[in-house]
Amino acid sequence: MKNSADIDQLLAALPEDATCYGYCPDCDEVHYLTxxxxxxxxxxLMADLEQHKRIDFHRPDSEPLFSTDCxxxxxxxxxxxxxxxxxxxxxxxxxxxxxxxxxxxxxxxxxxxxxxDLAGYSQLMAKIEAAVKLMTANIEACQQKADQGKLKFEEAMGSGGRAAQKECRRQMKEACNALDLAKKKRRTYSQSMMNDFQELYxxxxxxxxxxxxxxxxxxxxxxxxxxxxxxxxxxxxxxxxxxxxxxxxxxxxxxxxxxxxTRFHKEFxxxxxxxCQPILGxxxxxx
Ligand SMILES: [Zn+2]
Ligand SMILES: [Zn+2]
Known part of the structure; x- marks a missing residue:
């Protein structure tokens, strides 16, 4: 496995008409196509897209979704x-x-x-959406508790005795911590799911x-x-x-x-x- 500077050098030495290339660590060389x-x-294909204004032009019945208007x-x-x-x-x-x-x-x-794997993708999406929905509901509940806690604390600071203030502060802190934890949980879950998605490739x-x-x-x-x-x-x-x-x-x-x-109509x-380059080799x- 070469370092990135050596790989860049190999890529720079490619024929000018190479259109698709990447370094292959197995062979320790760059593979390419022109x-x-x-x-x-x-x-x-460009002419077909221009003429038919849709991507399902080889079918007699077109689907509006496949129009190139988008x-x-x-x-x-x-x-x-x-x-x-x-x-x-x-x-x-x-x-x-x-x-x-x-x-x-x-x-x-x-x-x-x-x-x-498209079927695996759909299954995974459904699973993630359900889990995220639950976690979001939990975050919302925690948010409510934290807001209430803050309100109560402010009230206690205005009128309550020291003991009540202390207790309200403790409750408020607890609610805020629970909220942070719930948010963190959703974040790490999303990150961990990225791996599962990539495993489908x-x-x-x-x-x-x-x-x-x-x-x-x-x-x-x-x-x-x-x-x-x-x-x-x-x-x-x-x-x-x-x-x-x-x-x-x-x-x-x-x-x-x-x-x-950086991208213009009909340019190659x-x-x-x-x-792409890190996987094309x-x-x-x-x-
Ligand atoms: Zn190879
Ligand atoms: Zn690409």
Whole structure:
């Protein structure tokens, strides 16, 4: 395993047309893909999006939810990706992905699925929502008690004797401590659940191995939210799972420019550094 400066040096030495790359700790080298012929398919996809103004354009009956109108709304556009692959018989297969969710949906016909177990995700979400609801109710009850405690204490300070004041102060402190504890409990619960979510991301690569994203992400910092949801990991995951060989990858942005002004309509971008590069080396391994 190289240090981050050495990895950066390896990445800087990549061919300029590399679109998707990452350091693979197993091989101690950088694996990468160029765009190959994928740009042609990406341009076709762009044209389809422009013409049909929806992402389910291959279906006769459209769902309003899949309209591209949302890509021009306040929150801005979205990344789309195309992976050119070849199957066992040498036939070209083109996979398409949108990053993250499209308008609250993880899945849409004609697009690759997310890189995590969607059924497990739904179960986990339901479990978390129920638990958080209980904890929130508890926080609210504690808040009420703490407010009452403060009020009583203030009253005692105005009119009560010393003993009553002391007792009210004790009760107030107790209620405030209970409130802090309840809040802390909810916070640590949410944090601990992040691990469970990330465990749902079981990444595949072209060597035929599978590993949790928690083991794949090699950088010391925590795994950023949304890691594994970009187009490149989704596409590679789908290709590896379906026994396809990936040949070329293109990712482009479609829609209203983002708030940070780093993404522009119909521009192509390499895989992101923050979330994707620390997992793509593993995912590209074996190609
Ligand atoms: Zn990314
Ligand atoms: Zn490797």
């Amino acid at each position: 765009e190959g012929n994928s740009r042609r398919y990406a341009l076709e 890509l021009w709304a306040e929150r801005g556009g979205q990344m789309f990706g195309v992976l050119e692959c070849v199957d066992g018989e040498g036939k070209t297969v083109v996979l398409r992905a949108f990053s993250g969710q499209f308008n609250t949906r993880w899945q849409a016909e004609g697009w690759v699925p997310p890189t995590f 079981q990444l595949h690569n072209f060597k035929g191995t599978q590993r949790s994203i928690l083991n794949v992400f090699y950088e010391e910092r925590g795994i950023p939210t949304g890691t594994g949801d970009c187009c490149a990991p989704k596409l590679l995951y789908a290709a590896a799972q379906n026994g396809l060989t990936a040949l070329g990858l293109s990712e482009f942005y479609f829609g209203r420019e983002n708030k940070a002004s 971008y390499p895989s992101c550094k923050n979330k 593993y995912m590209l391994c074996g190609l």
